[in-house]
Amino acid sequence: MELVELEELLNEVRQTFKSGKTRSFSWRKRQLEGILEFLHDKEQDIFSALKQDLGKHKVEAFRDEVGVLIKSVNYALSNLKKWMASQKVRMPWAFFPSSAEVLPEPLGVVLIFSSWNFPIGLALEPLIGAISAGNVMVLKTAELAPASSDLIANVLPLYLDNKAIKIIQGGQFVGEQLLDCKWDKIFFTGSERVGRIVMTKAAKHLTPVVLELGGKCPTIVDTLSNLRDLKVAVRRIVGGKWGPCCGQACIGVDYLLVEDKFAPILIDLLKTTIKRFYIESDNISRIVNKQHFQRLCDLLNESSVRDSIAFGGSSDYETLKVEPTILVNPPLESLLMTKEIFGPLLPIITVKKIEDSIEFISERPKPLAIYAFTKNEHLKQRIIAETSSGSITFNDTMVQYACDALPFGGVGLSGFGKYHGKFSFDAFSHGKAVLRRSFLIEFVCRYPPWNDMKLHF
């Protein structure tokens, strides 16, 4: 993109913001409705773009992207008035007479980077927040999902105010150009490596950032004696590992922690369920591109790791498919156990006592999500108290993403800042303190000249 072009585009959105039109309820509502119309009208185009980019089945595409977005827009539409309203604050007697409120105001011109694994969902979800809060914005789509990126850049604008919402395609170079500009907020979804670049560049203008990053999400599986509970747990683990985009999900299950004696039972059930869900049906997405495919093969081909394969392990360069793979006790210092996997490989780490998994997790970087399957309330309490993560979900995986009432975001190396539902509105707003005083009562003791009488007044 030419620098002049970028400057023009930014000037246009700045002017739009200055005009004040994006602050009105009706503007925000109209844009949100535009997103909803896009999702309804172009549902089939979205499905085929996601199929092209990632081999996603349309049911998966609806469950993880279109459906979640429809829910999020509707939630924003039904709460927008309430979110926009100022919050009255009770003032202490010393301020009498006065009134005060916290007034949410839009930040201005915001920049959003989305990610390729949920290229529609992760582009539009923050957009919903930025619109709800009354900002103007530039969205950079994910270049590794070109069909979805094209659709967002070429078709979504037909449903939105193009003077306030700009969509730009491009990769690293465009990303760098955008980061050199001055923004009122940057919302970034992606890797820790680029997250650091974003934050460094944002520091130049003291621009606040939200970093939605990744990491390894551990899943503790306690010994479940009830067969039905165990089957439910296994379905949810398999669904949370291979279901969302073939494991290419920031909150996907990264590895399991399980007691030695329980591991064989769990592995048997995992294998049966994987076969039923993905091998017989082939309802599994593919790896996004050759580089990521090679990255996963490298994780698997470390010699010490290959010996730990208990299921799967094959891959096909032509189709970019990596077989769902289970590995038991791969070396903890291997790349597989030190890097985020972001793919269909599932290491299982066995521990003597399930409580040992707490220390295992807390010794490592803070995850975006922790999952734990257990009925043991004491264990649950200990996991909550002794670990830190963006979220903890007991007895399920992934579902926290779709809950508007819960904040979504990381902590430590998994990122910071939160969004979804009202948290998205807040992420793109400034809560301005407004205090109204009257001329009626005046405490002159607050002014010099000082004397001892005024000391403790």
Ligand code: NAD
């Ligand atoms: P990435 O960090 O390489 O790229 C993200 C974005 O940054 C892309 O739009 C890219 O064009 C841009 N970019 C790349 N290099 C840049 C540079 N030098 N300057 C400016 N912009 C640049 O993304 P990735 O590694 O392919 O994404 C996977 C990571 O994202 C995983 O770690 C995953 O966990 C994380 N992720 C997090 C979430 C979340 O919601 N927390 C969601 C999806 C993915």
